[in-house]
Amino acid sequence: MSLVSGPGRGGMTDARLPRELRLFVDKHVSYIQSLDTRKDELEYWLTEHLRMNGLYWGLTALHLLGHPDALPRNEMLDFVLSCMHESGGFGAAPGHDAHMLYTVSSVQILATLDAFDDLEERVKGGRQKIGHYIASLQNPATGTFAGDEWGETDTRFLYCALNALSLLGLLGLIDVDKAVEYIQSCQNFDGGYGNRPEAESHSGQIFTCLAALSIAGRLDVVESDRLGAWLSERQLKNGGLNGRPEKKEDVCYSWWVASSLAMIGKLHWIDGDRLASFILNCQDPDGGGIADRPGDMVDVFHTFFGLAGLSLLKYPGMVEIDPVYCMPLAITKRILEKPDVNS
Amino acid sequence: MTQYSEDEAWTDVEPLPQDDGGAHPLAAIAYTDEYNEAMSYLRAIMAKNEMSERALDLTEHIISMNPAHYTVWLYRAKALFAINASLHEEIAWLNPTALKHLKNYQIWHHRQTIVDKLDSAEGEIAFISRMFEADAKNYHVWSYRQWLVRRFDLWDKGELESTEEMLKTDIRNNSAWNHRWFVVFGRDDKVIEDQQILNREIDYVKAAIYMAPQNQSPWNYLRGLLRCAKLPASTMKDFALEFASLDKPDEVYSSHALDLLADVYVEEGNAKEQAAEALDLLAKKYDPIRANYWNYRKSLLDQPNVVA
Numbered sequence: 001m002s003l004v005s006g007p008g009r010g011g012m013t014d015a016r017l018p019r020e021l022r023l024f025v026d027k028h029v030s031y032i033q034s035l036d037t038r039k040d041e042l043e044y045w046l047t048e049h050l051r052m053n054g055l056y057w058g059l060t061a062l063h064l065l066g067h068p069d070a071l072p073r074n075e076m077l078d079f080v081l082s083c084m085h086e087s088g089g090f091g092a093a094p095g096h097d098a099h100m101l102y103t104v105s106s107v108q109i110l111a112t113l114d115a116f117d118d119l120e121e122r123v124k125g126g127r128q129k130i131g132h133y134i135a136s137l138q139n140p141a142t143g144t145f146a147g148d149e150w151g152e153t154d155t156r157f158l159y160c161a162l163n164a165l166s167l168l169g170l171l172g173l174i175d176v177d178k179a180v181e182y183i184q185s186c187q188n189f190d191g192g193y194g195n196r197p198e199a200e201s202h203s204g205q206i207f208t209c210l211a212a213l214s215i216a217g218r219l220d221v222v223e224s225d226r227l228g229a230w231l232s233e234r235q236l237k238n239g240g241l242n243g244r245p246e247k248k249e250d251v252c253y254s255w256w257v258a259s260s261l262a263m264i265g266k267l268h269w270i271d272g273d274r275l276a277s278f279i280l281n282c283q284d285p286d287g288g289g290i291a292d293r294p295g296d297m298v299d300v301f302h303t304f305f306g307l308a309g310l311s312l313l314k315y316p317g318m319v320e321i322d323p324v325y326c327m328p329l330a331i332t333k334r335i336l337e338k339p340d341v342n343s
Numbered sequence: 344m345t346q347y348s349e350d351e352a353w354t355d356v357e358p359l360p361q362d363d364g365g366a367h368p369l370a371a372i373a374y375t376d377e378y379n380e381a382m383s384y385l386r387a388i389m390a391k392n393e394m395s396e397r398a399l400d401l402t403e404h405i406i407s408m409n410p411a412h413y414t415v416w417l418y419r420a421k422a423l424f425a426i427n428a429s430l431h432e433e434i435a436w437l438n439p440t441a442l443k444h445l446k447n448y449q450i451w452h453h454r455q456t457i458v459d460k461l462d463s464a465e466g467e468i469a470f471i472s473r474m475f476e477a478d479a480k481n482y483h484v485w486s487y488r489q490w491l492v493r494r495f496d497l498w499d500k501g502e503l504e505s506t507e508e509m510l511k512t513d514i515r516n517n518s519a520w521n522h523r524w525f526v527v528f529g530r531d532d533k534v535i536e537d538q539q540i541l542n543r544e545i546d547y548v549k550a551a552i553y554m555a556p557q558n559q560s561p562w563n564y565l566r567g568l569l570r571c572a573k574l575p576a577s578t579m580k581d582f583a584l585e586f587a588s589l590d591k592p593d594e595v596y597s598s599h600a601l602d603l604l605a606d607v608y609v610e611e612g613n614a615k616e617q618a619a620e621a622l623d624l625l626a627k628k629y630d631p632i633r634a635n636y637w638n639y640r641k642s643l644l645d646q647p648n649v650v651a
């Protein structure tokens with residue numbers, strides 16, 4: 001999956017008005033399908049370190065649009081498994097080092113493709129291997145997780161660990177209580193959470209903290225009124241959301257902020273119609289794809305998070321997303337409600 | 344530009360092209376060729392785990408084209424340590440590289456690894472200031488700065504002053520506000536009990552609010568102070584009234600002041616109607632996009648002893 005931006009730009013220009021403000025489903029589907037044909041562009045190669053994330057974004061976007069089979073399953077499976085290391089971790093592309101960020105994307109893709117059995121068939125003990133790789137990155141003293149052997153820590157990685165391990169049914173491999181304590185230590189004076197204790201509150205990090213707490217079944221430690229107030233304050237007059245106070249709006253926060261609000265039951269505290277209009281206005285109505293804000297180049301990252309936001313807002317015709325896993329709800333239900341999982 | 348295939352220093356290496364499963368570029372531009380050639384040599388020496396000067400040269404070349412390639416950074420760090428390369432030289436190279444690639448974050452963990460090994464923060468704060476001239480809200484740089492302060496005990500080494508300078512430049516810089524909180528209160532839980540420091544912070548935040556009454560950051564800071572010092576909202580009643588008063592509903596200079604006043608009225612117990620009025624103004628006039636939130640706050644007024 002290429003992460004090349006463009007070629008189109010988001011935004012309905014005056015010349016195109018009056019155009020009905022709607023979701024251009026078919027355009028987005030073909031935009032995503034076309035991404036992998038752009039290997040003659042430098043940016044295709046320069047974004048190789050995000051390839052696995054890109055595949056997860058593209059595949060999940062297609063599911064949300066109701067076109068789950070628009071990409072070839074076997075090729076995706078081959079690609080994902082070709083990025084797996086002996087350690088059980090996954091790299092972003094073949095030959096790239098293993099890292100938590102790509103490991104969680106890989107597990108999410110395998111889950112979405114209903115391919116855990118394929119994994120076991122092709123990599124004996126694959127599920128356990130992945131689980132042990134992730135568990136090895138937990139710091140037993142603090143409860144937090146490193147991204148790889150080099151030790152950078154971030155609440156993002158902690159969330160990735162809980163996300164992937166719960167999908168694999170292997171949460172028992174880690175100290176969940178310690179991880180929860182760590183998240184609590186990241187709460188700031190303004191009610192938000194950062195990537196480490198006392199780091200600035202940031203909507204993306206708040207998403208990771210709330211989703212990790214949801215998986216741990218510990219949302220009870222959240223001061224949801226105060227946090228919800230901070231999160232809802234992220235909506236600007238144009239309907240878009242920003243990530244921190246006094247920053248610009250960006251389509252990707254349609255996901256980080258809105259999903260966080262959804263997890264604490266406060267999504268209605270922002271104006272959903274205005275947010276949906278903002279996202280729809282970031283579409284390229286001709287070539288498909290969504291940009292960070294009107295007038296900018298579209299890319300798969302913003303396409304996915306824009307669609308994820310719309311799905312959360314229950315935009316008509318879209319497949320429902322799970323705010324905790326950022327995957328189609330029907331898929332996480334299928335996996336998590338299996339009786340043998342997490343037992 | 345270097346062509347590794349024609350360079351004598353690289354004749355012993357057989358480049359390893361990427362097997363990406365797809366067709367090769369049909370209309371590859373020159374820059375793509377340069378990048379892909381360099382990558383094929385990197386794959387070849389990584390396969391042999393070669394730790395050498397030329398490995399550093401090669402990673403430098405690739406990073407100049409693609410600083411986000413995390414595997415290249417990791418390999419470079421391994422090679423640096425393995426051959427005992429000069430870490431001061433590494434920092435000297437990292438500086439312009441970071442300034443050139445402002446959005447890149449892989450570079451900051453690399454820098455942290457190097458500076459940790461160097462065991463010296465000399466020049467770091469000065470360099471961070473240069474980064475902030477280009478992007479004063481860079482999350483990774485602020486995160487790195489917090490690490491530096493803790494790792495090298497820089498709490499009293501001008502952090503508060505330089506953060507104040509940044510807020511002078513932009514009073515709306517939420518990252519700088521967060522850093523101020525970190526510098527003042529992050530070292531020790533007991534600081535909040537120091538009346539002198541608490542008063543200094545309250546004075547500072549009030550002055551900032553006078554400059555920009557609708558600025559979210561200092562209001563959040565003020566709320567944080569009240570909360571941590573367990574002070575009631577009513578201690579700020581007169582201050583809030585300077586920006587918003589129910590007597591003059593058309594002259595509200597700060598929705599945050601109105602919000603605070605609503606809590607003050609709740610605290611006063613016998614003023615629920617006024618609290619409702621303040622919340623109504625927010626829902627209908629001053630912050631209607633969050634009307635549901637303000638209405639929720641209003642619904643809490645019917646419950647006993649609740650301050651949202």
